[in-house]
Amino acid sequence: MSLFYSIIWTAGRGAFHEAIARLKLKYGDLFAIQLGRGRVTVVSCTDYIRHILTDRNTYEISETTNRNFKLIFPTALLAIRGDDFKRHSRIMLPMYRKNKTLPFFDKIVLCIDRFVEKEFSCQDRRIHTDLVVKCQHVLLNIIAIIGFDYDLEIGSPMDGDALRRAFNDVIKCANHFALMAGMPLWIARMRLAIDFKFQRALRILQHYVICIIDKEQKRQRDEQQTLTKPKSLIASMVTAAENDRLEMGSSKALLSTSELFDEVSLSMVAGFETTSTALSWFFFLMSKHLDVQVKIKEELHYHGLTPSATITPDDLDALVYVECVMKELLRYAPIAAAIVRQATRDDIINDIIVRKGDIFLIATQNMHRDPRYWKIDPTKFIPERFLDEDKHPPPYAYMPFGGGHRACIGQDLALFELKIAIARLMQRITIEDAGNEANNSGGFIQRITCFPKHVAVRVYMDSNTNLTT
Numbered sequence: 001m002s003l004f005y006s007i008i009w010t011a012g013r014g015a016f017h018e019a020i021a022r023l024k025l026k027y028g029d030l031f032a033i034q035l036g037r038g039r040v041t042v043v044s045c046t047d048y049i050r051h052i053l054t055d056r057n058t059y060e061i062s063e064t065t066n067r068n069f070k071l072i073f074p075t076a077l078l079a080i081r082g083d084d085f086k087r088h089s090r091i092m093l094p095m096y097r098k099n100k101t102l103p104f105f106d107k108i109v110l111c112i113d114r115f116v117e118k119e120f121s122c123q124d125r126r127i128h129t130d131l132v133v134k135c136q137h138v139l140l141n142i143i144a145i146i147g148f149d150y151d152l153e154i155g156s157p158m159d160g161d162a163l164r165r166a167f168n169d170v171i172k173c174a175n176h177f178a179l180m181a182g183m184p185l186w187i188a189r190m191r192l193a194i195d196f197k198f199q200r201a202l203r204i205l206q207h208y209v210i211c212i213i214d215k216e217q218k219r220q221r222d223e224q225q226t227l228t229k230p231k232s233l234i235a236s237m238v239t240a241a242e243n244d245r246l247e248m249g250s251s252k253a254l255l256s257t258s259e260l261f262d263e264v265s266l267s268m269v270a271g272f273e274t275t276s277t278a279l280s281w282f283f284f285l286m287s288k289h290l291d292v293q294v295k296i297k298e299e300l301h302y303h304g305l306t307p308s309a310t311i312t313p314d315d316l317d318a319l320v321y322v323e324c325v326m327k328e329l330l331r332y333a334p335i336a337a338a339i340v341r342q343a344t345r346d347d348i349i350n351d352i353i354v355r356k357g358d359i360f361l362i363a364t365q366n367m368h369r370d371p372r373y374w375k376i377d378p379t380k381f382i383p384e385r386f387l388d389e390d391k392h393p394p395p396y397a398y399m400p401f402g403g404g405h406r407a408c409i410g411q412d413l414a415l416f417e418l419k420i421a422i423a424r425l426m427q428r429i430t431i432e433d434a435g436n437e438a439n440n441s442g443g444f445i446q447r448i449t450c451f452p453k454h455v456a457v458r459v460y461m462d463s464n465t466n467l468t469t
């Protein structure tokens, strides 16, 4: 136990991953910090992480850290464990796999194209300092189309605006709330009850989700129409739950309407900020690495993906370097710097005694930057590492989506969205550091995810002739 130190966590001093990295330098791979009223053990080496993530009977997601979240969406994956988790994950895990998301390829491309046209086509040498917000806007459009089959850009202005605001408010409030994990439960409950904006947004969202669920259930009852595929992810969830019920010969749906609603809401919250944060890091990092942009453009050009060419799912599969850029982005940018587990019974990790209820914070960002696990300098942004030297990092050294049985269920969708976004953006635009004219120094803003603080870039539309200049 001599490796353990108790340290008072002083929040507000920079980003979370920076603080955890500093503490690792000082105290090593295993140390304890005081977070709120509880003690949390921070883990930063593969041996301990393997032990924790492979023993699903002893280590679960933490009840303490997810407590507030439970108040908002009580039956969503993040709030449940055990048999309930198994029942939900039967429906939810396959939901974001490639076969389910592939049909949305063209719609995601369309959202990126609209973004490019709207923000960058006027070629006025403007310096863009609001790309974090703009990336959130794009992701909201993508979520609405994939999840709800609703086009926020061309839907009726009344519906579109109401739904957009409801999305925004639910996501903002859920994030805000989850951040206040140390708050006494009764205060959290009270705050939630008097948050009228959130309650209103939730009602609007509920209305849309329940309409889709009803419509889908009706469609399924009409035998003639069951041959057509569900048009949105919510509709797919309803179909999957119904098919599962039929297979099991049960009279009750596997997931009730309110459970489906909680899952839809969780997916929105979990999938929105993470992916939009990744996209804003992409803009920042590309502005600092023109050489990487040139290489992406060379690869696109090699595959005939000129600025005016259409892009297909097969093209996407062929883009090896783009894949490396995406992996490196998820390694280098501190989007989600850690994951949390709690011991559900006593245990021993090597010579460390673990008591039931102990909380472990697995510092994934520390792993991403640990020179023991990476052959090429991990402090540098070098996508080529994934072509060769660091193609296969040791297990548990690279975990942008967490690991074990509670790993991110949306990772395939996130990778799909990001790869389309990177390829399509690089097909059409070049991103440039604004230099001395504005502050493009990066830095961090820590919320649930950590996004770049100062982004100031110019964006140029590519013509078919200036691809690799």
Ligand code: HEM
Binding pocket: 061, 077, 078, 079, 096, 266, 267, 268, 270, 271, 272, 274, 275, 278, 335, 336, 338, 339, 340, 400, 401, 402, 403, 404, 405, 406, 407, 408, 409, 410, 411, 413, 414
């Ligand atoms: C770049 C994008 C994303 C990143 C970096 C990311 C990262 C993560 C991480 C680190 C976790 C915790 C895993 C663990 O504890 O081991 C997680 C959980 C989760 N993510 Fe993601 N995520 C992303 C996108 C998405 C998307 C697009 C969705 C859904 C549409 C999603 C849905 C979820 C859900 C539902 C969980 C909770 C799983 C559970 O409790 O079992 N995520 N994500």
